[in-house]
Amino acid sequence: MSSEQDDPSSPQDDPSSPQEEAPPSAREAAPPGSQDSAPPPHSGEEGQTGEAAQEMALGEATSAEGEGSAEDAVASDLLNFTPSDEGLILSEEEELELKRIRSRPRTVQSILSESHSQPSHRSSKFFRSMSGVPNLQETLKERQARFREARENRKMKIDPSYKYVFEILSHSLGLEFVTVEELILDCPSLDSFDYFFMKDGSKTLKFLYQEGDSPGIECGRIIPGVTKGAKMMRLYIDNAAPEELKGPCVFFIRCRSDITINIKNIHEEVLFTVLDASSGLLVGIRNMLAKIFLPAILATNNWGALNQSKQGESEKHIFTETINRYLLFLDGARISIEGTVKLKKIDNVDFSKLHTFEEVTVAANNSETVRQLEDVLMIWYKQIEQVLIESEQMRKEADDSGPLTELEHWKRMSAKFNYIIEQIKGPSCKAVINVLNLAHSKLLKNWRDLDARITDTANESKDNVRYLYTLEKVCQPLYNYDLVSMAHGIQNLINAIRMIHSVSRYYNTSERMTSLFIKVTNQMVTASKAYITDGGLNHVWDQETPLVLKKIKDCIFLFKEYQASFHKTRKQILESSGEKSFEVSEMYIFGKFEAFCKRLEKITEMITIVQTYSALNSSTIEGIDIMAIKFKNIHHGVKKKEYDILDPRRTEFDTDFSGFMSKISALEVQIQAFMNSTFGKILSSQQALQLLQRFQKLNIPCLQLEINHTIERILQCYVAELEAIKKLYHSQKDDPPLARNMPPVAGKILWVRQLYRRITEPINYFFKNSEILSSVEGKAVIRQYNKISYVLVEFEVVYHTAWIREMSHLQYGACDTPRWRCPGP
Incomplete structure (x- = not known):
């Protein structure tokens, strides 16, 4: 006691201490054995609150000890004069916090020792000391002032x-x-x-x-x-x-x-x-990532070195897909938490009184208690029965759900059933089972059956989760949208499914294997669509034609590789002894991917047509711009469709495809008619061939037949030109028209060469670009051409030889040394 009286931390000993606080409450100060009661406080006493009244009431306990009772009464009297914190707001937690940080309060013994040290005070249980009241009131004011001063300091x-x-x-x-x-x-x-x-x-x-x-x-x-x-x-x-x-x-x-x-x-x-x-931490994090960070990442273009290589583009895509998978993980965690089933809380039964064997026995002998606990058990039974019924029903899933959704489903089921089992093994449920067991309740048989069912279902979900976890790693290429690595990893994926089929206790049924393969197919189709559209950023019609055609080719190759790997694994299972074969339907497994590939083939045909007829826009043939405008309208009609053309379930594409092809067919007829009208009257085979070459550069397949017909018409015109040139030669060969200022021999040679060029250019075109010269008509034209060309060449050679001969005489004369006569004197 003396050590407590000499405590230097006491506020009484050091009034200027900054840690000075109000004295402890009566609950803290009154000894447990005190039984003396102090007189009630004066009704007009200021600062008396309900809390002080409670403290005073706590100090009104009586005591059987003689000497200590008077001291306890004095302490109680002193504490009744403790001023209240009127106008201040203190919660219970904050009061405890203040008591924890304040200086050590004086004990009851120290207060009593001080009261005994003054001889003028008489020790009595009715005595009240007023000496400490002003000091306590001042302490409260100092606390208020100190906190206000601290607030002002923070504000400064x-x-x-x-x-x-x-x-x-x-x-x-x-x-x-x-x-x-x-x-x-x-x-x-x-x-x-x-x-x-x-x-x-x-x-x-x-x-x-x-x-x-x-x-x-x-x-x-x-x-x-x-x-x-x-x-x-x-x-x-x-x-x-x-x-x-x-x-x-x-x-x-x-x-x-x-x-x-x-x-x-x-x-x-x-x-x-x-x-x-x-709405919860998981929801908050998920929304922040999905609505703020992921859109910002997708919108940025400054990726540094990643923008300089194809590998960088792949790394960016993998990064964004990792965020998407994390968002799916958060959704799964939230759904698992929300999907937990809590057994109904029973308020009218005190399970804490059913712990010991004696308590359980007494309860079992009480028919009313047994009936009440049977009602409780039936409530829980119906809850668990409903959960089992729902788990056995066919679950609704998205049409494009991937294999990892199967893992997430069984993880949620495992968490749900394990949580129910934890509650069944809890003290409340055990207490009910123990009482009903001693009471030989008939409900326990049904309960044990239900317990076995829920335990078996929990084991099934746990077993499925364990084996489906092996798919998580081999399924990652399906979610990276990298078709090259996906094609290389298909065999590993099918081998993992084969292992689950042969080892798993619950998951090796035909229905579940088929469902798993369908989910793999769904993810492949989803990955192929994302690969073609660059993750949804670029539409099919907005990409370069060679690039998008290569992507479509890669998707079709993936489908063929998928089928080949499946058939290879199935053959290996059939050849191995003792292994259960895949009893799955290939139509269900590959049906969606096959329909997707057929859709890609139609899209490829449309892209090829668009690429072909786009040449109309750059053609300079007079009058063909009308055809270019018509094709442009057809193309825009296809591009403005808002649905996903890569989704094989959208049957409206088939209707639009048929409409597109019919419009293209009508356009082809119009282009053929335009070409026919253009060559309606051929004036010159050379000019007609030049125009024909411009039509051929369009490289439109529908014009090929019309081009062949046009070549036949040009050939007929060419035959007439051969006859005309033959007549012209015979009529002008003796005195051909010469160009102005041309020498006679050179003028004649130039004249005959022009005739030769007029018959040679068409025949060369026919020989290089058509098979028409192989026909009967063509061979006749060749014979006629050979005759005329021989004559023309011979004419040139004759005049050229004669010119050379004449020039040789002039050359020899020019080479003689000139002789000069020297004039004599």
């Missing part, structure tokens, strides 16, 4: 950097700036701001806005309209936040840690975002 630290954060909080939370400032000042410390702003300080600063207990006296202000222990919206900083996050969280992140954050650089160096956990 607010600089423009703080205000920048406050403004963002105000905008993000929909609060007034003043409200945000007051809520921040309610926090006992602003050191988190200093650590965040300082060099090499904290990288994050978090604020949580949610409902909590109203702040107590330590906040330094009185909150109007908020009573003690009431709930209110509060703004927590960093580690001061409660463990359960159930409101919006605004967090700030520093870009660099090697500089000090100030008002000049805070808008450049600090980023922020909002995590809304009002």
Whole structure:
């Protein structure tokens, strides 16, 4: 006792101590054996609250001990004069917190020793000491003043950097700036701001806005309209936040840690975002990733070195798909949590009184208790029975669900059933079973059957999850949309399914194997669609024709590889002894992929047609621009379709495809008629052939037949031209027309060469571009051409030889040495 009296931390010994607090309550100070009661306080005593009255009532216990009773009464009397915290709001948790941080209070013995040390005071159970009241009242005022002063000190630290954060909080939370400032000042410390702003300080600063207990006296202000222990919206900083996050969280992140954050650089160096956990933390994280970060990642074009190679594009795609899979994982976790079944809570039964064997025996002998527990058991029985019925029903799944959705389904089922089993093995359910077992209740037979069913179902789901986990790694290429690696990994995937089929106890049925293969096919089709459209970014019609045709070719190759691997594995199973064969329907497995490939073949045909007829836009043939406009309208009619043309389930594509082909057929007829009219009157075979070459450059298949007919007509015109040139030669060979200022011999040679070129250019074109010269008519034309060309060449050779002969004489004369007569004198 003496050590407690000499405690230097006592407020009585050191009034100026900053840790001086109000004395302990009567619940803390009164010894357990005290039975003396103090007289009630005066009715006019100020500051008396309901709490003080309760403390006084607690001190009115009687005691059988003689000497200690008087001291206890004095202590109780002194405590009854403790002033209340009128006008202040303190919750029970905050009171406990203050008691934990305050200085050590004086004990009852120290108070009594001081009362005995004054000789003028008489030891009596009715005695009240008034000496400590003024000191206690002053202590409360000092506490209030100290907390107000601390709040003012925190307010003085607010600089423009703080205000920048406050403004963002105000905008993000929909609060007034003043409200945000007051809520921040309610926090006992602003050191988190200093650590965040300082060099090499904290990288994050978090604020949580949610409902909590109203702040107590330590906040330094009185909150109007908020009573003690009431709930209110509060703004927590960093580690001061409660463990359960159930409101919006605004967090700030520093870009660099090697500089000090100030008002000049805070808008450049600090980023922020909002995590809304009002509907749960999983939902908040999922929404933040799906609605903020993933769209920002997809919208960015600055990927650095990844933009410079095809491998970089693949890495970007893998990264985004990893985020998508994580979002699916969060959805699965949320669904698993929401899908747990909790056995109904029974309020009218005290299960804590059914723990010992004696309690269970007494309950079993009470027919009313047994009947009540049987009702409880039936409630739980019906709950579990309903869960089992729902699990056995055919579940609804998306038409494009992949193999990993099967794993997620069984994970959810395993979590649901295991949680039910945990509750069955819990103390409440065990207590009910023990009582009904001793009472020989007839319900236990049905309950044991249900227990066996739920246990077997839980084991099934656990076993399925264990084996389906082996698919997770080999299925990753299906979700990366890389058809090259996908084609190489198909055999590993089918081998993994084969292992599950041969080893699994529950999952080796024909129905489940077929369902699993169908999901694999679904994911392949989904991956192929994403591969063609670059993850949905580029439409089929907006890509370069060679590129999109190569992608379609790769998808068809994947389908053939898938079929080949399946047939190879099936053959191996049939050849092996003792292994159960795949009893699955190939139509169900490959039907969707086969329909997808047929759709790709139709799309390929449309793309090829579009590529072919696009030549009309660049052609310079007079009058063909009308045909180009008609084709452009047909093409735009196909491109403006809003449905997914790669989805084989969209049957409207087949209708649009038939309409497209019929319009193209009509356009072909019009182009053929246009070409026929263009060559309606051929004036010259050379000009006709030049125009024909321009039609041939269009490379439109429907014109090939019309081109052959046109060549026949040009050949007939050519025959007439041969006859005309033959007549012209015979009529002008003796005196051919010469060009102006041309020498006679050279003029004649030039004249005959022009005739020769007129008959040679058409025959060369026929020989290179058509088989018409192989026909009977063509051979006759060749004979006629040979005769005329021989004559023309002979004419040129004769005149050229004669010219050379004449020139040789002139050359010899020119080479003689000139002789000059020297004139004599």
